[in-house]
Amino acid sequence: MELFVQQVLAGLAVGGIYASLALALVMIYQATELVNFAQGEMAMFSTYIAWQLVQSGIPFWAAFFLTIIISFAGGILIERLIIRPARNAPVLAIVIIFIGLLVILNSLAGWIWTYTNQIFPSPFPDRPYLGVNIQELGAIGVTLVVLLLVFAFFRYTTLGLAMRAAAQNPTSSRLVGIRVGWMLALGWGLAAAIGAVAGIMVAPKLQLDPNIMGSVLLYAFAGALVGGISSPGGAVLGGFAVGVIENLVGTYVPVVGSQLKLAVALVLIIGVLTVRPAGIFGRSVVHRV
Amino acid sequence: MTNAPVTGAEARTIAGPGKPAMSPARLAGIALAVAVALGLPFVVSDFHSFQLTQAIIYAIALLGLNMLTGYNGQISLGHGAFYAIGAYTAAILIDKAGVPYYATLPVAGILCFVVGFLFGLPALRLEGLYLALATLALALVVPQLLRFRPLEGLTDGVQGISLDKPEAPFGLPLTPDQWLYFFALLVAAIMFWAGHNMLKGRIGRAMIAIRDHHISAETMGINTALVKSTTFGVSALYTGVAGALSAVVVAFVAPDSFELFLSISLLVGMVIGGLASVSGAIYGGLFVQFVPNVAEEISKAAPWAIYGVILILFMYFMPAGIAGFVRQVQGRLRTAPTRSSADG
Numbered sequence: 001m002e003l004f005v006q007q008v009l010a011g012l013a014v015g016g017i018y019a020s021l022a023l024a025l026v027m028i029y030q031a032t033e034l035v036n037f038a039q040g041e042m043a044m045f046s047t048y049i050a051w052q053l054v055q056s057g058i059p060f061w062a063a064f065f066l067t068i069i070i071s072f073a074g075g076i077l078i079e080r081l082i083i084r085p086a087r088n089a090p091v092l093a094i095v096i097i098f099i100g101l102l103v104i105l106n107s108l109a110g111w112i113w114t115y116t117n118q119i120f121p122s123p124f125p126d127r128p129y130l131g132v133n134i135q136e137l138g139a140i141g142v143t144l145v146v147l148l149l150v151f152a153f154f155r156y157t158t159l160g161l162a163m164r165a166a167a168q169n170p171t172s173s174r175l176v177g178i179r180v181g182w183m184l185a186l187g188w189g190l191a192a193a194i195g196a197v198a199g200i201m202v203a204p205k206l207q208l209d210p211n212i213m214g215s216v217l218l219y220a221f222a223g224a225l226v227g228g229i230s231s232p233g234g235a236v237l238g239g240f241a242v243g244v245i246e247n248l249v250g251t252y253v254p255v256v257g258s259q260l261k262l263a264v265a266l267v268l269i270i271g272v273l274t275v276r277p278a279g280i281f282g283r284s285v286v287h288r289v
Numbered sequence: 290m291t292n293a294p295v296t297g298a299e300a301r302t303i304a305g306p307g308k309p310a311m312s313p314a315r316l317a318g319i320a321l322a323v324a325v326a327l328g329l330p331f332v333v334s335d336f337h338s339f340q341l342t343q344a345i346i347y348a349i350a351l352l353g354l355n356m357l358t359g360y361n362g363q364i365s366l367g368h369g370a371f372y373a374i375g376a377y378t379a380a381i382l383i384d385k386a387g388v389p390y391y392a393t394l395p396v397a398g399i400l401c402f403v404v405g406f407l408f409g410l411p412a413l414r415l416e417g418l419y420l421a422l423a424t425l426a427l428a429l430v431v432p433q434l435l436r437f438r439p440l441e442g443l444t445d446g447v448q449g450i451s452l453d454k455p456e457a458p459f460g461l462p463l464t465p466d467q468w469l470y471f472f473a474l475l476v477a478a479i480m481f482w483a484g485h486n487m488l489k490g491r492i493g494r495a496m497i498a499i500r501d502h503h504i505s506a507e508t509m510g511i512n513t514a515l516v517k518s519t520t521f522g523v524s525a526l527y528t529g530v531a532g533a534l535s536a537v538v539v540a541f542v543a544p545d546s547f548e549l550f551l552s553i554s555l556l557v558g559m560v561i562g563g564l565a566s567v568s569g570a571i572y573g574g575l576f577v578q579f580v581p582n583v584a585e586e587i588s589k590a591a592p593w594a595i596y597g598v599i600l601i602l603f604m605y606f607m608p609a610g611i612a613g614f615v616r617q618v619q620g621r622l623r624t625a626p627t628r629s630s631a632d633g
Binding site: 094 | 397418
């Protein structure tokens with residue numbers, strides 16, 4: 001039973017990271033119906049920036065907030081400079097641009113910071129408290145705070161409302177004076193900032209290297225789809241669920257072990273999707289014929 | 290991702306099955322291309338022949354992917370899996386059962402057709418992103434299965450299977466690399482001919498109709514479920530044959546060659562070459578094979594950053610891929626003389 005609780009908590013800790021990244025994906029998806037495949041690499045790059053800041057002697061939490069601000073600005077810049085010029089291109093062409101962005105960020109990080117693993121500091125002590133790892137509790141806590149802040153922002157502020165309006169009905173929003181293009185850029189900035197938090201929380205556990213986010217992004221994508229990519233809350237729950245499933249399958253099904261963990265988790269997810277194609281909390285989209 | 294815009298060429302295909310007469314210029318162009326393709330291995334080094342062979346193999350795989358995604362509108366991020374299955378089928382048959390290399394291609398093709406068809410059945414319920422995820426999972430699972438310990442007797446696990454490069458038959462005065470080039474070229478010619486006929490015919494029109502509007506397609510009496518899953522099968526067949534060819538040409542298979550990166554490269558090659566275009570597969574094959582080398586020439590330190598920049602620039606200036614760009618240029622050339630004669 002103790003093992004079970006430990007594994008569930010460990011699952012929730014990584015699940016929180018998947019949930020954050022899933023939320024970042026949903027944010028861009030809702031406004032553009034596109035999945036940003038470079039989201040993981042953007043988070044990885046932010047994490048390296050945080051690492052660099054900590055290395056140069058800045059205290060952890062100062063580096064944390066500084067990185068979030070830098071990532072926010074970086075996200076807006078990427079939208080303005082790279083994505084916006086191609087906004088009228090066919091869907092798959094934009095997907096290729098995302099892939100281009102992904103390999104650029106990955107390669108640049110390898111070039112600047114090399115491909116060797118770096119130890120990333122954690123603000124929380126890595127020791128058990130009442131049988132529960134504090135580092136994991138800390139990661140869950142930070143993730144929950146971020147998710148609550150994002151929820152409050154979209155629910156209770158005018159800017160959040162304007163962003164939701166721009167995503168839902170760009171034409172009408174434009175008519176009431178919302179600058180739709182800038183709302184989209186802000187969405188990219190927010191997504192990048194949330195990704196940065198996810199990266200900083202996962203890095204102490206996995207050790208930092210340029211390929212750290214590859215599988216994290218896949219799980220986040222899977223989580224977003226299982227929860228329903230049209231529902232931010234669903235995507236967050238989906239992310240947590242994927243983390244827990246992944247950990248439990250790896251622990252309790254011996255044939256699977258750590259090698260086939262990813263494969264089994266994905267197969268389970270696709271099983272869910274064939275039964276509920278729009279995700280558990282998603283609305284199924286009805287097309288007018 | 291399901292509703293790609295209809296380009297001019299497809300509109301013509303939908304409009305009428307009547308065969309347009311081939312213009313002399315087009316015939317001359319084709320003759321020139323054939324002459325170049327046949328002459329190249331005698332001009333360039335063995336290593337370059339080998340690289341060209343790989344480009345041909347990628348072109349076959351890309352044609353398969355294009356049938357599914359370009360013509361039928363079903364996105365796949367996991368065609369590397371079928372490539373891997375094809376390659377391992379060939380390698381295992383040659384290494385463990387002593388089957389001659391040329392006989393492994395049909396076996397690999399049929400096996401991939403069956404796997405693709407069966408995968409296509411549950412995939413009928415998935416569209417767009419969900420299908421992307423399902424195929425992505427396939428691409429991730431297959432290399433892990435190839436490494437899986439209980440299967441090591443068959444796949445030789447992480448170390449992979451080494452093969453011997455086949456010599457040229459009938460005492461032909463060719464090096465193995467030259468011979469494999471011609472062998473791959475022959476296979477590609479047959480498969481492109483068959484694929485072209487299928488895509489321009491009744492089945493191809495049904496595939497395009499489903500992509501553009503599946504309800505209308507159904508109303509017109511197309512069995513959408515059957516056509517979609519068969520397309521999945523045929524697409525996997527093409528990619529599987531390409532994989533088998535690659536195993537023969539490279540003479541080595543290992544799980545590391547079939548990671549997600551391969552599937553992404555195939556997707557990139559298809560879009561850069563041109564969606565829903567048979568010739569686009571050839572451009573895409575050349576792109577996938579040679580552009581990473583070009584990027585490495587430009588910058589040894591961060592070649593993939595250069596590659597990414599190239600990808601983005603291509604999509605800015607040729608959003609419809611190289612084939613779309615060529616079509617546009619041809620259209621301009623065709624209208625230009627008419628305009629000048631009208632002026633004169």
